[in-house]
Amino acid sequence: xxxxxxxxxxxxxxxxxxxxxxxxxxxxxxxxxxxxxxxxxxxxxxxxxxxxxxxxxxxxxxxxxxxxxxxxxxxxxxxxxxxxxxxxxxxxxxxxxxxxxxxxxxxxxxxxxxxxxxxxxxxxxxxxxxxxxxxxxxxxxxxxxxxxxxxxxxxxxxxxxxxxxxxxxxxxxxxxxxxxxxxxxxxxxxxxxxxxxxxxxxxxxxxxxxxxxxxxxxxxxxxxxxxxxxxxxxxxxxxxxxxxxxxxxxxxxxxxxxxxxxxxxxxxxxxxxxxxxxxxxxxxxxxxxxxxxxxxxxxxxxxxxxxxxxxxxxxxxxxxxxxxxxxxxxxxxxxxxxxxxxxxxxxxxxxxxxxxxxxxxxxxxxxxxxxxxxxxxxxxxxxxxxxxxxxxxxxxxxxxxxxxxxxxxxxxxxxxxxxxxxxxxxxxxxxxxxxxxxxxxxxxxxxxxxxxxxxxxxxxxxxxxxxxxxxxxxxxxxxxxxxxxxxxxxxxxxxxxxxxxxxxxxxxxxxxxxxxxxxxxxxxxxxxxxxxxxx
Numbered sequence: 001x002x003x004x005x006x007x008x009x010x011x012x013x014x015x016x017x018x019x020x021x022x023x024x025x026x027x028x029x030x031x032x033x034x035x036x037x038x039x040x041x042x043x044x045x046x047x048x049x050x051x052x053x054x055x056x057x058x059x060x061x062x063x064x065x066x067x068x069x070x071x072x073x074x075x076x077x078x079x080x081x082x083x084x085x086x087x088x089x090x091x092x093x094x095x096x097x098x099x100x101x102x103x104x105x106x107x108x109x110x111x112x113x114x115x116x117x118x119x120x121x122x123x124x125x126x127x128x129x130x131x132x133x134x135x136x137x138x139x140x141x142x143x144x145x146x147x148x149x150x151x152x153x154x155x156x157x158x159x160x161x162x163x164x165x166x167x168x169x170x171x172x173x174x175x176x177x178x179x180x181x182x183x184x185x186x187x188x189x190x191x192x193x194x195x196x197x198x199x200x201x202x203x204x205x206x207x208x209x210x211x212x213x214x215x216x217x218x219x220x221x222x223x224x225x226x227x228x229x230x231x232x233x234x235x236x237x238x239x240x241x242x243x244x245x246x247x248x249x250x251x252x253x254x255x256x257x258x259x260x261x262x263x264x265x266x267x268x269x270x271x272x273x274x275x276x277x278x279x280x281x282x283x284x285x286x287x288x289x290x291x292x293x294x295x296x297x298x299x300x301x302x303x304x305x306x307x308x309x310x311x312x313x314x315x316x317x318x319x320x321x322x323x324x325x326x327x328x329x330x331x332x333x334x335x336x337x338x339x340x341x342x343x344x345x346x347x348x349x350x351x352x353x354x355x356x357x358x359x360x361x362x363x364x365x366x367x368x369x370x371x372x373x374x375x376x377x378x379x380x381x382x383x384x385x386x387x388x389x390x391x392x393x394x395x396x397x398x399x400x401x402x403x404x405x406x407x408x409x410x411x412x413x414x415x416x417x418x419x420x421x422x423x424x425x426x427x428x429x430x431x432x433x434x435x436x437x438x439x440x441x442x443x444x445x446x447x448x449x450x451x452x453x454x455x456x457x458x459x460x461x462x463x464x465x466x467x468x469x470x471x472x473x474x475x476x477x478x479x480x481x482x483x484x485x486x487x488x489x490x491x492x493x494x495x496x497x498x499x500x501x502x503x504x505x506x507x508x509x510x511x512x513x514x515x516x517x518x519x520x521x522x523x524x525x526x527x528x529x530x531x532x533x534x535x
Contacts, residue, residue, distance in 0.1 A: 063152045072151060072158055080162055082502055083287065083490040085172060085296050091487070093170035097207045098485070100125060127166030129486075133499035135160040135312065147519035165479040165493055165500040172487035173298075175207035178269045180484075181228070184245040185217035185253075185275035185282070188458075189304045189318035191465035191473040192274060193239040193246050198477030199272050200236045206485060212266075213246070217275075218253030218282060221262040228266065240470065243463045251278075256285040263290070263297060270298045270484040276305035276316070277353075277509055280492060284505040287490035298484040301492040301505055302476050306461050308356040309512040312503060313494045317476060319356065320468040322460040326361035329456035334367040334401050336452040343399040344390060344438060346453045348431030350460065351405030353512035357460070358405040359525050369393055369400040370531050374407035375515045376522075378534035380437055386534050387441045394449065404430055406457070431455055475500055 059075045061068045085091065140148040140155045151158055180203050184192050196213070203211050213229040214220035220228070229247065239246045253259065263271065263286070273283040280301050287299040303310045306322035326349050333345025349357045355373025362368035370386060372378055379385040386402075393400035406427055413428035435453040442449035465473060472495065480493040483502050491502045515522055 061152070063154075068152070069156065069158055076158075076160055079507060080504060082163055082488045082504060083291075084487045085298060085489055086487050088291060088294050089296055091172050093172055093487075094174070096126070096167065096169055096171045096485070097175050098167050098171075098202075098205055098482070125167065126169045127164050127482075129163075129168065131164035131166075132161035133164050133497060133501050135162050135496050137497055146523065147516050147521075162496060163502045165483065165502050167482040168486045171206075171485040173269060173485055175485075176209065178203075178206075178208045179210040179212070179267055180208055180270040180272065180481075181212050181214050181263075181266070181268045182231070182247065182272045183214040183217060183220065183274070184247050184249050184304075185273065185279040186249060186251060186304070187276075188244055188249060188461045189306055190243060190321035190461065190463055191317040191469045192244070192249075192304065193236075193242060194465050194470050194473035195274055195302050195304070195317065195477040195480075196231075196246055197236045197240050198474050199481055200231050201233060202478045202481035203270075204233050206481065212268075216248040217250035217279075218259055219250045220247075221259045222254040241464065243465075253282060256282070256289050259286055260289040260293065260295075264293070264295060268297060270300070270481075272480050272484070273299065273301045274304045275301070276303070276307070277310060277512055279304070280310070280505050281509045283492075284490055284509065287505070290489070298487065298489040300480045300484045300488065302480050303492055303494050303508075306357060307351055307354060307512075309352070309354040309514070310494075311508045311510065311513045313496055313508070313513070314498065315472070315495065317469050317473045318461065318465070319360075320472070321463060321466045322350070322357055323360045323364060324466050325460040325463055326357055326456065327365045329454050329459070330361055330365040330367055330401065330403060333452060333454050334365075336454075337399040337401055337450075340399065340450040340452070342394050342442075342447065342449045344394070344449055344451045345399075345401040346431065346435055346438065346451060347401070347403050348429075348453075348455045348457070349403060349405055350457055351407055352427075353407060354514045355405040355408065356515060358403050358408075359515060359522065362403050363521075363525050363528055366528060367401050368403045368529050370402040371525055371529050372402070372404040372408040372534075373515060374405055374410070376517050377411065378409060380409075380412060380434070384532070384534060386434075387438065389532060389534070390438065390449075391442075391445070391447070394447065402434070404434060406430060409433075 059071065061072060136149065139157045140150055142148065143150045143153065143155055148155060182196055182199055184196070200211055211231040213231050215226045215229060220226045236246065271286065273279060280303070283299050283301045290297040290299065303313060303316040304318055305316045306318045308315050308319040310316055329347050333347045337343035337345035349361060351357050351374065353374070355375055358371055358373050362371040370389065380387050382388070390400055409430045410427055413430065413433055415428055418426045431453060435451055438449065438451050476493045479500055483491055483493060488502060490505050492505050492508060494501060494503060
């Protein structure tokens, strides 16, 4: 497709968008970036204090100004405007090649045309570029309402719209000329193969013939001996029947410039990146580098993490399956504890930045007496500590079950300061620490206690996606392809407020999503467990 560069300033993303991603970029990709990016990192520190929860404004607002609401919405619309290849190229769209309303018996039929002889598809299955979905739907009357997320002190209702995901009537790529690549990064997660499968299916529906998989994460772009893998419907047809990643995963990677050099050399037009917070930061860095080089490449991410800790989204794929698998561990701990004299079942679950798995698994199992998450500090010792409560539980019911997230209680442990290949802090083992503390405590007070410790860490992420996740993966994968053909780049395909939407990656990588201790869901968990405050 013939293209011409735009010379307007629309090539550059907003200053705040660049600042938001550059700090993460610096963290995950080291200090090898330019002085310009270092300057942007300094800028983010100056603006960070302006934020109020996840729905904050990135501009300073004077709430005494009658027009503050309009300014907020203008800023919101600017921040959530989706980056596109049309920002750097003067492109004319062409009618889409995606349509499900096809009569296979008359596939060669001639479509109706308008006065310009442009084919018209009368199928009403397309999404308009002006379609929006509300990010939030609860109108809080007061900042003291449970889980309130307010912009101003009066909790004024402000509509926060985001772009609806799905196929468009017009596209900006010629399918037969497209080379599309898929890469899976970070750790394993249920549903990776489901997403790979659906991306391939949808690309072929558009008419793309050249589809490849990049092996072992970002490493596959630069590691010698790792070759891209041709993908087709026939090859990926049944990969969803197994867990893991058909393409393999790894953490860390080369400099962004080296990855984009590889993308350029391979003549990749669309890159689909499956991963969590760090991977999204990497995808955004790749997107920005492609824009800097004026490459017509659409970079689209699909949010993958069992921790469910990516901002603004209802959930990420793999989370539901991880919760379901975690329940099996909790049920085993329950059976062990109930069957023993003064049995204590202790289960440690994943949760690097947040306790969503621990909270939801505790809620769904109904067998947990104590749930400990990183968002809520606790003490083990003392009159109001966890250990004293375990004494009470053994005295009153004879056994108990404790569920703890891996990042909980890190302030009680010595830290090594070590990090993994992605730059994530390697936590001290709170599960083993609690196991030892519980045994020692009950020995010291002369009360027999039979502690059964279960750590299903890697079991919950290495399995096949359950039905709920499989559906989510299907939709997210298909929408990722629709977004790329619509010309968007630097976006992620996700679900917000039950609707499938596209969000700029810059808006979801500013910080991990965490449980609000004042939220109704955490209150429900406390009601279920019956645990007191451990402060």
